[in-house]
Amino acid sequence: MISVIIAAHGNLADELIKTAEMIVGKQTDIWSISVTCEQGLDTVQQTLESIVRKIPGNMEILVLTDMPGGTPCNVACLVASQERIGIVSGVNLPMLISALNWRGGLALKDLIPLVCTEAKECIFDVKERLQRIYHKN
Amino acid sequence: MISVIIAAHGNLADELIKTAEMIVGKQTDIWSISVTCEQGLDTVQQTLESIVRKIPGNMEILVLTDMPGGTPCNVACLVASQERIGIVSGVNLPMLISALNWRGGLALKDLIPLVCTEAKECIFDVKERLQRIYHKN
Numbered sequence: 371m372i373s374v375i376i377a378a379h380g381n382l383a384d385e386l387i388k389t390a391e392m393i394v395g396k397q398t399d400i401w402s403i404s405v406t407c408e409q410g411l412d413t414v415q416q417t418l419e420s421i422v423r424k425i426p427g428n429m430e431i432l433v434l435t436d437m438p439g440g441t442p443c444n445v446a447c448l449v450a451s452q453e454r455i456g457i458v459s460g461v462n463l464p465m466l467i468s469a470l471n472w473r474g475g476l477a478l479k480d481l482i483p484l485v486c487t488e489a490k491e492c493i494f495d496v497k498e499r500l501q502r503i504y505h506k507n
Numbered sequence: 508m509i510s511v512i513i514a515a516h517g518n519l520a521d522e523l524i525k526t527a528e529m530i531v532g533k534q535t536d537i538w539s540i541s542v543t544c545e546q547g548l549d550t551v552q553q554t555l556e557s558i559v560r561k562i563p564g565n566m567e568i569l570v571l572t573d574m575p576g577g578t579p580c581n582v583a584c585l586v587a588s589q590e591r592i593g594i595v596s597g598v599n600l601p602m603l604i605s606a607l608n609w610r611g612g613l614a615l616k617d618l619i620p621l622v623c624t625e626a627k628e629c630i631f632d633v634k635e636r637l638q639r640i641y642h643k644n
Contacts, residue, residue, distance in 0.1 A: 380526035382519075382600065389517035389573070392544055407529055436526070436600040438629055450634060460630035462599035463519065463573040482632050490627045492575055493597035495619050497587060 372430045372473040372481060375421055376461060377403040377414075377442035390466045397470060399429075405442045414445045422449060430454045430478040432469055432485075434461040456482050465489030509567045509610040509618060512558055513598060514540040514551075514579035527603045534607060536566075542579045551582045559586060567591045567615040569606055569622075571598040593619050602626030 374397075376383035383402035391397055401421045405414050418433075425431055431454060435443035438459040446457045456478045458465070468488035472481055511534075513520035520539035528534055538558045542551050555570075562568055568591055572580035575596040583594045593615045595602070605625035609618055 378526070378600070379529055380522060382522050382526045385517060385519050385522040389515070389519045392516055393577075435633070437604070438631070438633065440530075443633060447633060447637065455634075457633035458630070459633050460599050460601055460626065462597050462602075462626075462630075463515070464597055465599075465630070467574075482635075486630050486632060489597065489599075489630050493595070493599075493602070493623050493626050494575070495623060496572070496575065496580060496584060496594035496596050497592075498619075500584065 371399055372432050372476070372478055373399045373401070373425045374469055374473065375401045375403065375418070375431060375433045376466070377405065377418065377433055377446055378436035378461065379405050379440060379442065382436055386461065386463065386466050389463060390470060394467055394470050400470075403442060409441070411441060411445055411448070414441055415448055418445055418449045422452075422455070431456070432473070432478060432481060433457045434466060434469065435459045436461055454478065458482060458485060460489065462489050462492065464492035508536055509569050509613070509615055510536045510538070510562045511606055511610065512538045512540065512555070512568060512570045513603070514542065514555065514570055514583055515573035515598065516542050516577060516579065519573055523598065523600065523603050526600060527607060531604055531607050537607075540579060546578070548578060548582055548585070551578055552585055555582055555586045559589075559592070568593070569610070569615060569618060570594045571603060571606065572596045573598055591615070595619060595622060597626065599626050599629065601629035
């Protein structure tokens with residue numbers, strides 16, 4: 371099992387977890403970090419480090435962040451020197467659900483490209499895709 | 508200006524708007540639809556239709572949904588027969604920020620591929636990308 375930490379601005383991390391749990395059921399080994407505009411890098415870094423310390427040392431950790439270049443992602447980079455920690459940016463609901471569905475049976479190095487692919491595959495122009503499907507048949 | 512409606516499970520839509528506003532400032536012409544497990548398609552459809560009715564008829568509308576195949580996205584498809592309504596699935600924070608940044612100067616047909624591209628470009632393995640950049644220099 372891989373632990374998941376979501377680090378995002380505002381309450382987005384908490385809401386992503388609540389929403390994913392509506393769909394895939396209650397989860398363990400999942401954490402959220404809410405970053406406000408007022409918080410400095412130091413505070414966010416301490417929060418992330420304290421979560422990482424709580425996670426058993428033999429457990430891999432996937433940190434999902436809201437956007438590259440934002441404080442949550444930058445702090446994750448500062449903390450993620452440990453080999454067992456991976457970071458993915460641009461989290462959306464399909465990425466989180468994919469991570470929760472697959473984290474039980476995959477190593478971190480295989481989970482990361484999978485969640486990136488599944489997150490990207492869910493991003494599309496829905497009307498255009500439907501029209502293409504109906505046009506084909 | 509293109510109106511933006513976010514339709515998502517739980518309170519994700521509201522939190523995405525609040526979080527985006529932390530970054531790009533307070534917005535007008537933006538709406539959220541929160542879909543719970545208990546709500547039927549009918550209720551969600553009525554909510555979406557009532558929002559669409561409030562938006563001036565000459566204004567284009569971009570509906571951002573959390574995941575393809577979910578109730579929010581399915582309902583958007585039911586309502587979006589009007590030419591002026593577009594639907595994109597897999598919303599993440601970079602997609603929403605991109606939509607808010609560009610909706611003032613683009614037509615819907617140009618905004619849709621742009622937000623899809625920007626949302627996908629923000630999804631990557633952050634440590635792997637950093638290592639590649641440092642390795643290059």
